[in-house]
Amino acid sequence: MELHYFEPFKTKMTEPIRLSTREEREEWIRHAHYNMFNLRSDQVMIDLLTDSGTGAMSHHQWAALMEGDESYAGASSYEHLKETIREITGFEYFLPTHQGRAAENVLFTVLVKAGDIVPGNSHFDTTKGHIEYRKATAVDCSVGAAFDITNEYPFKGNVDPEKLEDIFRSHPVEKIPLVIMTLTCNTTGGQPVSMKNLREVSELVHRYGSLLFIDGARFAENAWFIHTREEGYGDKGVREIVREMFSYADGMTMSSKKDGLVNIGGFIGFREEELFRRATTFNIMFEGFITYGGMAGRDMNALAQGLKESTTEEYLSYRIRQIAFLGERIASYGIHVIRPFGGHAVFVDALGFLPHIPREEFPAQTLSVELYIEAGVRTAEIGALMADRDPVTRENRYPALEMIRLAVPRRVYSDNHMQAVADGLGRVWARRKEIKKGMRIVEEAPILRHFTVKLERSEFTVHSS
Ligand SMILES: *Cc1c(COP(=O)(O)O)cnc(C)c1O
Numbered sequence: 001m002e003l004h005y006f007e008p009f010k011t012k013m014t015e016p017i018r019l020s021t022r023e024e025r026e027e028w029i030r031h032a033h034y035n036m037f038n039l040r041s042d043q044v045m046i047d048l049l050t051d052s053g054t055g056a057m058s059h060h061q062w063a064a065l066m067e068g069d070e071s072y073a074g075a076s077s078y079e080h081l082k083e084t085i086r087e088i089t090g091f092e093y094f095l096p097t098h099q100g101r102a103a104e105n106v107l108f109t110v111l112v113k114a115g116d117i118v119p120g121n122s123h124f125d126t127t128k129g130h131i132e133y134r135k136a137t138a139v140d141c142s143v144g145a146a147f148d149i150t151n152e153y154p155f156k157g158n159v160d161p162e163k164l165e166d167i168f169r170s171h172p173v174e175k176i177p178l179v180i181m182t183l184t185c186n187t188t189g190g191q192p193v194s195m196k197n198l199r200e201v202s203e204l205v206h207r208y209g210s211l212l213f214i215d216g217a218r219f220a221e222n223a224w225f226i227h228t229r230e231e232g233y234g235d236k237g238v239r240e241i242v243r244e245m246f247s248y249a250d251g252m253t254m255s256s257k258k259d260g261l262v263n264i265g266g267f268i269g270f271r272e273e274e275l276f277r278r279a280t281t282f283n284i285m286f287e288g289f290i291t292y293g294g295m296a297g298r299d300m301n302a303l304a305q306g307l308k309e310s311t312t313e314e315y316l317s318y319r320i321r322q323i324a325f326l327g328e329r330i331a332s333y334g335i336h337v338i339r340p341f342g343g344h345a346v347f348v349d350a351l352g353f354l355p356h357i358p359r360e361e362f363p364a365q366t367l368s369v370e371l372y373i374e375a376g377v378r379t380a381e382i383g384a385l386m387a388d389r390d391p392v393t394r395e396n397r398y399p400a401l402e403m404i405r406l407a408v409p410r411r412v413y414s415d416n417h418m419q420a421v422a423d424g425l426g427r428v429w430a431r432r433k434e435i436k437k438g439m440r441i442v443e444e445a446p447i448l449r450h451f452t453v454k455l456e457r458s459e460f461t462v463h464s465s
Contacts, residue, residue, distance in 0.1 A: 005321070008314040009411060012059060018042045025373050033454035034369050034439060036378050045376030046417050048406040051344045053257035053264055055410030058309055061261070061302040068298025073289060077297035077304075081267075084304040088239065088311060089216075089246040091269030093276035095283045098294030099266040100217055100255025101126040102287055107213070107253055107268055109282045110275065111177040112136045119167050120180035120215075121159050122146065122187035127180060127215060127253075139167060146188040147400060149338045149349060154229040155194040156340075157185035157222070159201050168208045179205045182215040183222040183245065190218065190323075190342025192225035195233065195244060202248035212248065216269075217255040219245065221343030224316040238311050251275065258344070261306030261410060265295050310410075319343070323408055325415055329422030330406075333429050338403065345407040348425070350383060354432060359384060361438020361458050364402045367428070370435055371404070375424025380405045386450045 020028075020043065032038035036049060047054070057065075069075040078096070085094045097103040104127055112118060114135035123131065123138045131138045141163040145153040159181065168176065181201060184192045205212045223241040226233050233241060246252065250272065256265035268283075270276040280290055287294040295303075309315055320343060327341040336352035350364035357363040364383035371377050380386075383402035390397055406421065428435075443454040 007322075007411075007414060008318050009058070017045050020045065020376055022373060025376055029369055029372055033442065033456070034365070035450075035453055035455060036368060036372070036380065037451050039372075039378060043376075044372075044378040046413065046421055047378045048345075048408060048421065049378045049380055051258065051407040051409055052255070053262075054412065055257075055261050055263070056412050057261065057263075057302060057306070058411075060309070061305045064301040064305045065298045068296060068301045070297040073291055075291055075297045075300070077300040078291040081300040081304040084307055085267065085269060088242060088307055089252065089269050090243050091246065091251060091271055093270040093273060095268045095270075095276070095279060095287075095290065096293035096295045096300060097266040097268065097283065097287045099257060099264060100215075100253060101130065101266075102294060103253040103255075103266045103268045104130045104215075106279050106282045106286055107251075108134060109286075110278045111211070113177075115175065117167060117171060117176050118178060118180060119159075119164055119176065121157050121182055121185045121193065123180060124182055124186050124215060124217070127182070141167070142185070142188060146185070146191065149336075149401060152340055154192075154225070154340060155197060156188055156191035157183065157193040158197040159193075161197075161200050161204055164201065165204055168204070168210070173209045176208070176210050178211040178213050178250075180213050180215055181249070182217070184218045184225070184343045186217070186344075189338050189347050190221070190344045191340075192222045192229070192343065194230050195226050195241070196230070198245055198248045211250040214246065214249045214252040216246075216252045217258040218343055219252075219254075220259040220310040220316060221320065223311070224320050225343065227316075228320075238313055238316060242311055256303050256306070259307075259310045260303050261310050262299060262303045265299055265303050267293075319410065322415065322418060326406065326408065326418040326422060329419055330425055333422070333426040335425060335429050338401075345405050347382065347401075347403045347405050350402045350404055353429065354435060354438075356433075357435070357438040359398050359402065360396065361440065362455075363438060364404050365455065366435065366438045368404045369439070370428045371425055374428050375420065377406075377421050377424055380407065381450065385453065388447065388449055391447075 028043045069077045108130050112134045116136035118131050119139040119141050121142045128138045141159045143158045143160045145151040146156045184190045252269040254267045324341045327346040331337050336349035338347040350367045354363040364381045368379050382405050387397040387399045437457045439455045440458040
């Protein structure tokens, strides 16, 4: 008989969840101007706003923390992390940074200049931000399937090699300093990149004489998808797959807040010493000396341990299974979810959920608010609010998809919590036709408005059909 499934860890320390009533939550969210970022964490019962820096450390990591070496130069924690990164990724050289976007800042200061083009699968927003800040252009070469929610293609994070080659054919290589592959592709829903695609892209990029960098925030989750979905990798271990993935690249940037299993931190990995040397100057300027780069010694120690834990079969099978569990429980109510499920989050289609709320009234934000009031669950809107206004016409932009994202912190919640989230969403689904009002903007910032926007319930009333 098969063993009953259970999480591969037990609880040693607990953090209480403040239980709230619907009346309290209605009051709190009104006070927060219907913006999830304005809620205090104790006003939230299950927090699925993000999986970034919200994970739980193991007791080995807490022990590693105690042994951190806080020497300014040459700390043993640095050596320990360097050795671990070399072992896991194969990159000989590395620079610590305070988080992922700092790694991007340092690397792009060396490589990217005005007028350049940086192709990739869909770039993460801070990556795109750092490219555009330098007056360069991030070009999205994702496969077509990436944007089709009904398409079950297993590697929706892939780059379309033809789109990429077109760019290399039509521009001098000096204008394309690097190509970035984001593993998994956050922007398209935590979707993985296949090994075959990495190999092809690497061959193409190097044939034209450019560099390939991996944005590896969720590299371990990506490796697990290769292990379970790609032909020829079922018998290979996670570590072996990770090594092969990185073997195709010249370096990586990392947000350790994801698959590093720590709450803050980042790094850059390099294959060649020359590029490492050039980046070192800027790392010292922006982040800190070579051997700490914005991280405490204890945090580097905990990160080294986190990288070892995130690249194990026990951890990854638990992680990816829990996301799928949440997705399937939600789908069991007939609610439309994006498939295949990604590595860190479940996405719910708000247009299918609230088809009677017009897009000008932000159906995804409306759904996010209703779920909060119903069950105390905090989620992120990935729709028109986040898409912002067109910088030129100042009109609202309406992306193809209007979704809420349920991002699951690592090792924090049990399947019971996931079941409660799905049931809460199921109760909103049962009363969806009674949700007659969307949202209206009262106040907004000129860019990145979703973080600070103030909203109220619209006065719109649905006409019964
Ligand atoms: C989070 C993230 C970043 C930025 O990292 P921070 O640690 O938040 O600065 C970059 N790329 C991807 C894919 C990410 O998920």
